[in-house]
Amino acid sequence: MRLDKWLKVSRLIKRRTVANEACDNARVSANGRPVKASYDVKVGDMLELRFGERTVKVEVLAVADNVGKADAAAMYREVL
Numbered sequence: 001m002r003l004d005k006w007l008k009v010s011r012l013i014k015r016r017t018v019a020n021e022a023c024d025n026a027r028v029s030a031n032g033r034p035v036k037a038s039y040d041v042k043v044g045d046m047l048e049l050r051f052g053e054r055t056v057k058v059e060v061l062a063v064a065d066n067v068g069k070a071d072a073a074a075m076y077r078e079v080l
Contacts, residue, residue, distance in 0.1 A: 001063050003028065003047075004037035009064065011072040012049060012056070022049065046079065 001009075007019040007028075022028050023037040027050045030039055045060040058076040067075060
């Protein structure tokens with residue numbers, strides 16, 4: 001699944017266009033390297049998202065096309 005779509009489905013970023021812009025501006029990295037929105041997300045990937053001063057590191061636990069709001073948080077695990 002594309003990175004921008006995964007970020008939207010997991011609800012880490014609200015809209016796919018915003019996720020796309022974050023990738024274009026090198027604010028998202030996978031496994032330690034900046035990636036584009038077309039990056040193919042796989043289970044076990046370590047993603048790092050930078051929102052201004054805040055940085056969120058997550059490990060991908062699941063990849064699914066349709067996920068309910070209650071189950072979205074189960075798609076990733078925050079890493080400190």
